[in-house]
Amino acid sequence: MPWNPNTYLKFKTERAEPLKDLMKLVKIRPNIKVLDLGCGTGELTAELSEQLPKSEVIGIDNSSEMLEKTVKLEHPGLHFELKRIEDTDGKWDMIFSNAALHWVTDHYSLIPRLIKMLNQGGQLVAQFPSGHRNKAQKAISEVASIEPLSSTMNNWQWSFPVLETEEYAELLFSNGGSEITVYDKVYPHILQNADEVFNWISGTTMIPYLERLPESLHEPFRQKIRTRLHQIWQTRPLLYPFRRIILAATF
Numbered sequence: 340m341p342w343n344p345n346t347y348l349k350f351k352t353e354r355a356e357p358l359k360d361l362m363k364l365v366k367i368r369p370n371i372k373v374l375d376l377g378c379g380t381g382e383l384t385a386e387l388s389e390q391l392p393k394s395e396v397i398g399i400d401n402s403s404e405m406l407e408k409t410v411k412l413e414h415p416g417l418h419f420e421l422k423r424i425e426d427t428d429g430k431w432d433m434i435f436s437n438a439a440l441h442w443v444t445d446h447y448s449l450i451p452r453l454i455k456m457l458n459q460g461g462q463l464v465a466q467f468p469s470g471h472r473n474k475a476q477k478a479i480s481e482v483a484s485i486e487p488l489s490s491t492m493n494n495w496q497w498s499f500p501v502l503e504t505e506e507y508a509e510l511l512f513s514n515g516g517s518e519i520t521v522y523d524k525v526y527p528h529i530l531q532n533a534d535e536v537f538n539w540i541s542g543t544t545m546i547p548y549l550e551r552l553p554e555s556l557h558e559p560f561r562q563k564i565r566t567r568l569h570q571i572w573q574t575r576p577l578l579y580p581f582r583r584i585i586l587a588a589t590f
């Protein structure tokens with residue numbers, strides 16, 4: 340069950356807001372080496388490349404479907420590679436990531452490892468969801484615990500790896516960070532109905548569950564989630580509050 344760029348790009352407008360907040364933290368410098376982790380379809384990587392003159396910007400992602408869209412964006416200062424965030428190395432002046440680090444486990448080791456990959460004066464800038472109690476996530480988890488879905492996935496549930504907001508400030512500081520910014524913000528997305536919440540999560544949070552279920556159980560799983568979301572959000576339009584952590588520091 341791969342990432343689907345078209346489903347993901349449906350909520351471009353809503354996703355633009357946290358992006359604006361994140362971009363405000365990027366230190367604009369020329370001639371730097373930049374790594375964008377989980378670059379997806381690459382538009383944002385291209386925007387970074389435009390804002391950082393004469394820089395070498397590389398976007399990496401582990402989804403070949405998402406990367407297909409990046410081919411047309413490549414130019415001498417901008418490249419994309421099929422790679423897992425977990426396998427990255429090298430030395431960089433900026434490590435950037437928008438909406439991807441929550442797919443990687445163990446942030447206690449991930450964040451220090453990324454910091455070690457920065458050159459002196461380098462910057463880490465990242466944004467990722469922090470909604471541990473997000474109602475849609477809870478709905479998925481409830482449905483995944485129903486039989487036969489649960490036993491088919493060996494009782495597997497996505498364990499959300501995101502730490503508490505303050506823990507990121509501590510990690511950045513204890514690993515030599517200065518100019519530390521860490522905050523948590525709720526983005527109040529107004530969606531037309533519960534089906535839109537369903538479309539949103541089917542392009543992200545539902546993916547690891549669908550990857551573990553046989554095709555024959557995809558539709559029953561989807562249907563149960565849709566029903567649950569309609570029970571949770573009965574008004575139209577509805578508020579889908581989305582909490583995100585935004586962080587930056589220099590090392």
Ligand SMILES: C[S@@+](CC[C@H](N)C(=O)[O-])C[C@H]1O[C@@H](n2cnc3c(N)ncnc32)[C@H](O)[C@@H]1O
Nearest residue numbers: 377378379400401402405423424437438439442
């Ligand atoms: C929500 S999208 C964000 C894409 C892009 N950064 C943006 O803001 O438009 C998350 C991306 O992370 C990628 N991803 C998830 N886990 C990953 C991993 N372990 N290594 C590399 N990429 C990963 C997915 O393939 C997807 O393209």
